[in-house]
Amino acid sequence: MSDVHIDGGERNAARTRQVVDYLAALPGQIDAVVISGDLTQIGRPVDYAALREILAPLEVPVLCCPGNHDERGAFRAGMLGLEEGSGPVNQAHEVAGASILLCDSLIPGSDAGRLGPETLSWLDSALTRSDGPAFVVLHHPPVAVGIPELDAIRLQDADDLAAVLARHPRVAGVLCGHVHAAVATTFAGVPVRVAPGVKSTTTLPWEHTGDPTNLDLPVGLAFHHHENDVLTTHFRSL
Ligand SMILES: [Fe+2]
Ligand SMILES: [Fe+2]
Numbered sequence: 001m002s003d004v005h006i007d008g009g010e011r012n013a014a015r016t017r018q019v020v021d022y023l024a025a026l027p028g029q030i031d032a033v034v035i036s037g038d039l040t041q042i043g044r045p046v047d048y049a050a051l052r053e054i055l056a057p058l059e060v061p062v063l064c065c066p067g068n069h070d071e072r073g074a075f076r077a078g079m080l081g082l083e084e085g086s087g088p089v090n091q092a093h094e095v096a097g098a099s100i101l102l103c104d105s106l107i108p109g110s111d112a113g114r115l116g117p118e119t120l121s122w123l124d125s126a127l128t129r130s131d132g133p134a135f136v137v138l139h140h141p142p143v144a145v146g147i148p149e150l151d152a153i154r155l156q157d158a159d160d161l162a163a164v165l166a167r168h169p170r171v172a173g174v175l176c177g178h179v180h181a182a183v184a185t186t187f188a189g190v191p192v193r194v195a196p197g198v199k200s201t202t203t204l205p206w207e208h209t210g211d212p213t214n215l216d217l218p219v220g221l222a223f224h225h226h227e228n229d230v231l232t233t234h235f236r237s238l
Helices: 010-024 045-055 072-080 116-129 158-167
Strands: 033-036 062-065 091-095 098-102 134-137 171-176 183-187 190-194 220-227 230-237
Touching: 010 045, 010 220, 033 134, 033 171, 045 072, 062 091, 062 098, 098 116, 116 158, 158 183, 171 220, 190 230
Parallel strands: 033 062, 098 134, 134 171, 171 190
Antiparallel strands: 091 098, 183 190, 220 230
16 A cells, blocks of 8 residues: 555545555455555654554554655654664565565655665665565656656656666566556566555546546555566555
């Protein structure tokens, strides 16, 4: 799931709860929940605390990366229980035989994304540390998706990410958010999946005149299934 934008209001919290309740009530097992950034609207500690409470019913690991609307220090403290700090928040997790590598693409004060040398070299070494499939999670998609408003604020150093991915064929997918739309594409020969936005849906240029943000479409999520070296994604609207 992605872009829950918790803001102190009831609406976004209710939509997030809708996804969490759905996942928590599944009769079968999933391995983990990934939230690909924009956890809050403006990065307040109180909003991370509220989100933690909303996510509490989930009994699987919940892995989060920050987005442009997040604040690193508050994210680090509120979601990871770590001391506040200003550097990028990168995390490696092993789940069900796969590596989930969550990269921090936020640029303080900007809506665009950038991984930067520190995070790229962290990713490069994290990818050499084990084998098996790896999923790279970052908020900002590294490719244009055909929505001008979002393409203008996508990942800036995508070429550098492509160079890292080229060295590691074990990367099975790149999982993003930021677009607020369910999107499937490819980047550097790797499948890219953008999870739908919990808060809203960004419509396509030929679907609107004016503001592309649609608040009325249903809340959604993506299920990722990896088998025989193939990533298959099922998108679900609730
Ligand atoms: Fe967002
Ligand atoms: Fe975003």
